[in-house]
Amino acid sequence: MATTVFFDKVIRDVEEPSTAIAIEFGRSSAYGQNLMYFTLDDKMVIVDEKTGREIYDAMQRLAAYLSYDM
Numbered sequence: 001m002a003t004t005v006f007f008d009k010v011i012r013d014v015e016e017p018s019t020a021i022a023i024e025f026g027r028s029s030a031y032g033q034n035l036m037y038f039t040l041d042d043k044m045v046i047v048d049e050k051t052g053r054e055i056y057d058a059m060q061r062l063a064a065y066l067s068y069d070m
Helices: 049-065
Strands: 003-012 020-028 035-040 043-046
Touching (some): 035 049
Antiparallel strands (some): 020 035
């Protein structure tokens, strides 16, 4: 399985920095397809294309709502 990492960071709560999770996500060629994968605190999931597209859409809407797209 080949992967391409797009994000890999320990993220911390804005008010409680001691509360943190390790998050990594990217592309995986597992199962003979290019699919999104997510790793949270060493637990990995590879999502199907439909779910990947739903996540993409939701993150775009969230970024727009927060004006991150400006």
